[in-house]
Amino acid sequence: MPYVNIKITDENVTITQKKELIKGVTQLLVDILNKRPETTHVVIDEVPIDNWGVQGELYSEIKHKYN
Structure with missing residues (x-):
């Protein structure tokens, strides 16, 4: 069960962008590590x-x- 934690600053990241991040990271784990998407967890911390x-x-x- 892969778990990926993405930390970003809270600067107006849209729901659409978050969905794209989650989808893209999940797909990377599927493509590169042969992980199952239904057991892949992605968490975004702002x-x-x-x-x-x-x-x-x-x-x-700054x-x-x-x-």
Whole structure:
């Protein structure tokens, strides 16, 4: 039973995009590892940008520098 956890920032990801991610990841596991889609689990965690760090800084602060 494969389990895939995708973590993304909570920046307006649509339901359609989430469905595409789940479908695509599931298909990769079917195609590459011969896993069964009915036992493949994909979870998407949306992380607030204030809880995401990159380059030693909060992503929310870096994003505001470039907007």
